[in-house]
Amino acid sequence: xxxxxxxxxxxxxxxxxxxxxxxxxxxxxxxxxxxxxxxxxxxxxxxxxxxxxxxxxxxxxxxxxxxxxxxxxxxxxxxxxxxxxxxxxxxxxxxxxxxxxxxxxxxxxxxxxxxxxxxxxxxxxxxxxxxxxxxxxxxxxxxxxxxxxxxxxxxxxxxxxxxxxxxxxxxxxxxxxxxxxxxxxxxxxxxxxxxxxxxxxxxxxxxxxxxxxxxxxxxxxxxxxxxxxxxxxxxxxx
Amino acid sequence: xxxxxxxxxxxxxxxxxxxxxxxxxxxxxxxxxxxxxxxxxxxxxxxxxxxxxxxxxxxxxxxxxxxxxxxxxxxxxxxxxxxxxxxxxxxxxxxxxxxxxxxxxxxxxxxxxxxxxxxxxxxxxxxxxxxxxxxxxxxxxxxxxxxxxxxxxxxxxxxxxxxxxxxxxxxxxxxxxxxxxxxxxxxxxxxxxxxxxxxxxxxxxxxxxxxxxxxxxxxxxxxxxxxxxxxxxxxxxxxxxxxxxxxxxxxxxxxxxxxxxxxxxxxxxxxxxxxxxxxxxxxxxxxxxxxxxxxxxxxxxxxxxxxxxxxxxxxxxxxxxxxxxxxxxxxxxxxxxxxxxxxxxxxxxxxxxxxxxxxxxxxxxxxxxxxxxxxxxxxxxxxxxxxxxxxxxxxxxxxxxxxxxxxxxxxxxxxxxxxxxxxxxxxxxxxxxxxxxxxxxxxxxxxxxxxxxxxxxxxxxxxxxxxxxxxxxxxxxxxxxxxxxxxxxxxxxxxxxxxxxxxxxxxxxxxxxxxxxxxxxx
Numbered sequence: 001x002x003x004x005x006x007x008x009x010x011x012x013x014x015x016x017x018x019x020x021x022x023x024x025x026x027x028x029x030x031x032x033x034x035x036x037x038x039x040x041x042x043x044x045x046x047x048x049x050x051x052x053x054x055x056x057x058x059x060x061x062x063x064x065x066x067x068x069x070x071x072x073x074x075x076x077x078x079x080x081x082x083x084x085x086x087x088x089x090x091x092x093x094x095x096x097x098x099x100x101x102x103x104x105x106x107x108x109x110x111x112x113x114x115x116x117x118x119x120x121x122x123x124x125x126x127x128x129x130x131x132x133x134x135x136x137x138x139x140x141x142x143x144x145x146x147x148x149x150x151x152x153x154x155x156x157x158x159x160x161x162x163x164x165x166x167x168x169x170x171x172x173x174x175x176x177x178x179x180x181x182x183x184x185x186x187x188x189x190x191x192x193x194x195x196x197x198x199x200x201x202x203x204x205x206x207x208x209x210x211x212x213x214x215x216x217x218x219x220x221x222x223x224x225x226x227x228x229x230x231x232x233x234x235x236x237x238x
Numbered sequence: 239x240x241x242x243x244x245x246x247x248x249x250x251x252x253x254x255x256x257x258x259x260x261x262x263x264x265x266x267x268x269x270x271x272x273x274x275x276x277x278x279x280x281x282x283x284x285x286x287x288x289x290x291x292x293x294x295x296x297x298x299x300x301x302x303x304x305x306x307x308x309x310x311x312x313x314x315x316x317x318x319x320x321x322x323x324x325x326x327x328x329x330x331x332x333x334x335x336x337x338x339x340x341x342x343x344x345x346x347x348x349x350x351x352x353x354x355x356x357x358x359x360x361x362x363x364x365x366x367x368x369x370x371x372x373x374x375x376x377x378x379x380x381x382x383x384x385x386x387x388x389x390x391x392x393x394x395x396x397x398x399x400x401x402x403x404x405x406x407x408x409x410x411x412x413x414x415x416x417x418x419x420x421x422x423x424x425x426x427x428x429x430x431x432x433x434x435x436x437x438x439x440x441x442x443x444x445x446x447x448x449x450x451x452x453x454x455x456x457x458x459x460x461x462x463x464x465x466x467x468x469x470x471x472x473x474x475x476x477x478x479x480x481x482x483x484x485x486x487x488x489x490x491x492x493x494x495x496x497x498x499x500x501x502x503x504x505x506x507x508x509x510x511x512x513x514x515x516x517x518x519x520x521x522x523x524x525x526x527x528x529x530x531x532x533x534x535x536x537x538x539x540x541x542x543x544x545x546x547x548x549x550x551x552x553x554x555x556x557x558x559x560x561x562x563x564x565x566x567x568x569x570x571x572x573x574x575x576x577x578x579x580x581x582x583x584x585x586x587x588x589x590x591x592x593x594x595x596x597x598x599x600x601x602x603x604x605x606x607x608x609x610x611x612x613x614x615x616x617x618x619x620x621x622x623x624x625x626x627x628x629x630x631x632x633x634x635x636x637x638x639x640x641x642x643x644x645x646x647x648x649x650x651x652x653x654x655x656x657x658x659x660x661x662x663x664x665x666x667x668x669x670x671x672x673x674x675x676x677x678x679x680x681x682x683x684x685x686x687x688x689x690x691x692x693x694x695x696x697x698x699x700x701x702x703x704x705x706x707x708x709x710x711x712x713x714x715x716x717x718x719x720x721x722x723x724x725x726x727x728x729x730x731x732x733x734x735x736x737x738x739x740x741x742x743x744x745x746x747x748x749x750x751x752x753x754x755x756x757x758x759x760x
Contacts, residue, residue, distance in 0.1 A: 054291065081598045099295060107300040150596035152679035155537045155617070156307045156689075168593075173297075175592055180289035180296045192589050192607040197289040197296045199312040205283050205340065206276050206466075206490065 054182055061098055065105030065112070070119040071097060072135040077122065078174050080142045087187055091174050094181035100173060118166025244270040244462075245755065247483060247499035249469050249514065252343025253737060254724035254744045255505030256447025256455070257386075261748035262503075263460035267755055270497060272467040272486060274506070275339030278316075278346065287312075305334040307689060316340060316347070323638040326646045333647040334688035335509060341465050342448035343507060344691065350437040350445055351561075351582075352392040353734035354383050354403045358568065359621075362730055366567065368576050369624050372729040373701045373710035376403055382742035390445050390741070394436035402433065402563040402734075410434045415558045417544045417585040417614060424672035425562070430665075432560045432583070438737075466490055468640050472502055472518040472720075481520065481720045487640045501719045501751065501760060505744065508725040509630060512696040513645045515722075516632050521697070521714045527707050528631055530624040530695040531649050532731040535579070537685030538659035539617035540666035541594050542675035543609050544585070552587060552611035559584045564621070564733045566661070574657040579620030580733040581666065586613035594678040614675050618662040622687070623654050624695055624730045649687050659684050692736050697726035712747035719760055723747050 032042065063071055078091035078100075091097070104115050125145050126134035134142070149167040151159045158169050175194075178184055185196040246262055248255045251273040262269050289296030294311045302319045303309045309317055318337035327333045338344045358365055360372040360379075384406040394407040412434075414422065422432045438445035455461040466489035473496065475482040483498035504511040512528055515521050547555045559582070566578035590613045595605045628649035636644045663682040670677050700706025703715035712727050714720040723744035725736050754760040 083599055085600055085603055103294065103297055103300070108304060146598070150598070152596050153593050154539060154541050154591070154679045154681045156685050157537055157681045157683050171598060172593065176297065177295050180292075182290040185288055185290040192610040193603065194589065194592075194606075197312075198286065199289075200280070200284045201287040201292065201312045202284045202315045204315050205278055 056095065056099075057182055061102065063098075063101055065101050066116070066119070069123060069133075070116060071101065072133065073119045073123050074100065074115075074170075076135040076137065076142065077119075077146075077170065078178075080139060080146065081171050081174050082178050086190065086193070088189070088193060089178070089181070089183040089187065091178045094178040094183040096174055096177045096181065099177050099181070103173075103177070114166050114169055118163070118170060121163060121166070242498070243483075244268055244497065244499040246270070246501045246503055246751070247272070247497060248503045248505055249484065250343060250505035250507060250511070250724065251341050251447060251452070251463070252345045252505065252507060252724070253447050253451070253741050254507075255503070256342070256345065256451030257741050257744040258503050258505055258721075258723050258748045259455040259461050260451045261745055262752055263455040263458040265749075265752035265756065266458075266460065267752055268460045269455070269462070270499060271461060271463040272469060272484070272497070273339070273341045273343070273463065273465050274468045274489065274510075275341060275466065276489075277341040277465050305332065305686075305688070306336050307334060307685065308336060308691075313347075324636055324644050326633045326636060326644060327648065331648065331650045332686045333649060334686045335645075335647065335693075336688065336691045337507065337510070341463075342446050342452075345445075345447040348445075348691075348737060349735065350440070351735040352387065352390065352394070352436045352438045352738045353561075353563075354379075354405060355732050355734055355739050356401045356403050358401045358564070359730065359732035359734070362577070366576055369730050370698075370700060370705065373699055373706075378710075379739070379742050379746065382745045383738060386738055386741040386745060389450055390438040390738075391440060392436055392438050392738075395434035397433045399431050399433075399563060399568075401565075401568055402431075402561075405436075407436070408439065412558070414560075415585055416555045417547065418558045418560060418583075420544075420673040420675075421560070421583065421585075421614070421669065424669050427672075428665075428669070430562060430565045430669070432562055435559050435561050435582075467495075468642070469506070469514060470494075470517070470640070470642055472514060472520055473498075474518075474520070479717075481518075481717055489640075492640065501721070501755065503748075503751070504720070504722045504726075505724045508693045508696060509645060509647075511722050511724055511726045512630060513632070515697070516630075516645075517643055521707055521716050521720060521722075523716050524704055524707060526626070526698065526705060528696050529626050529629045530698050530730070531628045531630060531647070531693065532622040532624045532695045532728075533687055533693045534622060534690040534731065534733065535618060535620040535651065535655050535659055535684035536690040537618075538620075538662055538682050539581075539615065540663060540670055540677060540680045541590070542614045542616075542670040542677045543590070543594075543612045544614055544675050545612070547612035548608055548610075550611060556585045556587050556611060556614075562616075566658075572661070574661060575654045576623060577621040577654075577658075578733060579618045579658050579662050581616045581618060581662070584613075584615045586615060587611050588613075590678070609678075614670065616666040616670070618659060618684075619690070619733050619735070620655065620658045620662065620684070621731050621733050622651065624698075625652070630696060647688075651684060651687060655684060656682075692725070692731075694725040694728035694731055694736055697722045698729045699727050700729060711750045712743060713751075721747055721751060 075097045078097050082091040084090035122134045149164040151164050151168050159165050179194045180196050189195045245268045248258050248271045259269050292311045296311045298309045299314050303317045306317045318339050357376050360375045363369050363371045387406040393410050395410050396404040398404045425432050467486040468489050469484050469486045471485050472481045473483045481502045485496050487494050562581035564578035566572050590609050630645050630647050632643045633646040660682045663680050667677050697707040699708040708727050712721050712723050725740050
């Protein structure tokens with residue numbers, strides 16, 4: 001009799017201990033509640049934030065706006081106006097021409113015309129003067145085409161004169177796009193070399209939570225990730 | 239849900255609405271404030287980044303804020319999206335409508351330049367015969383200017399000529415730098431005054447409705463504020479014909495709702511207040527609602543270099559700034575234009591923009607290094623004449639994201655403004671050259687109308703109900719319980735930034751309104 005009571009007491013001690021331990025776990029706020037867990041719970045301020053890079057650095061993009069000839073002209077123009085200097089990357093190294101294909105391709109028709117008209121004019125001038133493509137001109141020849149149209153200007157009023165408008169607007173855009181590129185940012189600026197702009201970036205203060213804004217409905221990604229060599233991108237049927 | 243009738247409905251939360259809320263609630267009046275956009279929290283909504291981390295490399299993302307020249311990728315999300323709330327204009331008459339709908343409105347972002355209008359503006363017709371005199375003068379508004387200057391902690395010197403009245407300033411007695419002194423010496427023979435700049439210091443680096451006005455109103459317990467309330471129209475009591483509240487739509491849920499109030503105070507910003515009145519069919523027995531839209535010409539100016547400061551020798555020479563108040567058509571009369579312009583003058587210590595050099599590549603980089611820290615800039619703020627033809631009206635063919643008819647802006651600059659800008663550049667070049675500075679670039683063409691973000695008029699005040707929308711208390715001639723306390727109420731413009739005048743008018747109108755309400759007259 002006495003032995004049976006001892007065994008019962010022993011069993012109840014262990015059972016009670018397990019129950020208390022389970023109770024403790026239930027009250028631990030760091031553990032999820034019993035499954036099935038409400039699927040929106042879990043993210044909290046201690047959740048690590050994955051480190052991500054820039055698509056510009058690891059991806060390529062297709063030419064979407066300029067013609068191949070216009071792009072070769074723009075690439076040469078960019079290289080002439082902002083070549084690599086003092087260890088800083090030039091416009092071509094900063095992928096500025098392809099960035100401008102994206103930016104100008106998304107811009108107003110008026111701005112697009114300044115660029116397409118200007119690039120076509122550069123090509124025609126090179127052909128007329130040197131019987132070769134602008135992209136093939138050496139620095140001196142390119143300078144002879146560009147320099148007569150350089151102007152000083154201020155505020156939001158670039159020159160409006162034909163050709164001068166394109167040369168000066170494109171020069172300004174090429175410089176800004178290059179200075180604000182990752183390639184430029186990664187090399188410290190010395191002296192009066194411009195610094196990559198830095199500032200307070202305002203997030204969308206209240207995003208379009210319903211995704212109803214028609215402006216964004218058909219936006220296609222401009223830059224697509226390239227698969228690593230030989231690796232095929234998986235395709236999931238949905 | 240409550241079916242409460244509020245004492246006063248205030249539409250808009252910027253400087254004008256914030257001041258109305260402060261004055262009215264402190265007088266014991268219960269106010270409801272509606273604002274079309276969300277409350278902003280910089281800790282939640284912003285982060286410091288380099289432009290290289292942004293998809294547009296710092297460029298303004300195309301298509302949404304194309305007429306906000308001040309915008310870039312960093313601040314793109316603070317402005318009103320032109321696709322969400324469009325406005326229209328003729329292709330050959332572009333208008334830059336620069337809007338912020340965040341709680342606090344444009345008081346969150348402004349240059350802090352803080353000037354009074356003088357009687358050269360208030361009594362402009364008496365001075366030169368053009369336009370209309372205001373129904374008030376500087377003496378009427380001076381006590382309110384002083385109180386506003388103390389709230390906003392305006393720094394300046396008591397050095398203003400008659401066309402730039404002095405105020406209750408935190409005294410700026412910093413000495414001029416040698417480059418500024420040379421400029422002053424060059425201006426003296428031409429009788430051009432050069433004065434210390436006047437700027438609102440605010441508190442903790444900000445001089446906004448949200449930190450200087452609304453906290454006082456909230457402390458009274460008499461203010462209720464609703465964010466994301468896009469007002470569709472002001473409602474009218476069928477029996478009395480008087481405004482009695484408004485219908486609004488919740489920006490996020492698109493739920494249609496209504497509120498009632500004994501008095502309606504419009505402070506939505508000049509053109510939004512007028513748009514609301516036009517969409518509501520109110521306050522226009524005069525036919526001048528929407529008329530006499532003006533602003534200021536910006537964009538023209540001169541950039542120069544101080545030769546002695548080149549080669550990194552600018553320390554002790556460069557730095558500081560000044561305001562050159564209007565000097566044309568004060569004691570003399572120009573045959574090229576009426577009124578006048580001011581110059582903002584800056585002696586710069588940093589790098590110059592590449593736009594100042596007709597060069598590229600290595601030659602340009604050499605110039606930028608050589609000229610570093612030697613820049614001297616003058617930019618214009620010029621009065622735009624108030625003309626009946628320059629107006630806004632409702633575009634019946636277009637609505638915004640909430641189905642509210644949009645505004646059509648029909649305005650342009652005339653020879654008066656273009657001649658003024660041209661004169662400014664000629665004078666700027668003359669002053670810089672007299673001072674021994676090298677002029678690098680100049681621009682005589684003003685930016686498009688609206689660019690200055692100083693749009694005023696369209697509900698102008700006056701004594702004659704047939705020629706004006708509001709009386710001298712910012713009160714509708716047609717509806718005694720309707721007030722417009724923002725820049726729409728200006729009878730005419732000036733060279734001065736309008737913020738101090740908007741704040742002072744709102745303070746004065748709100749005290750009058752509180753007095754009338756407490757007497758039982760409203």
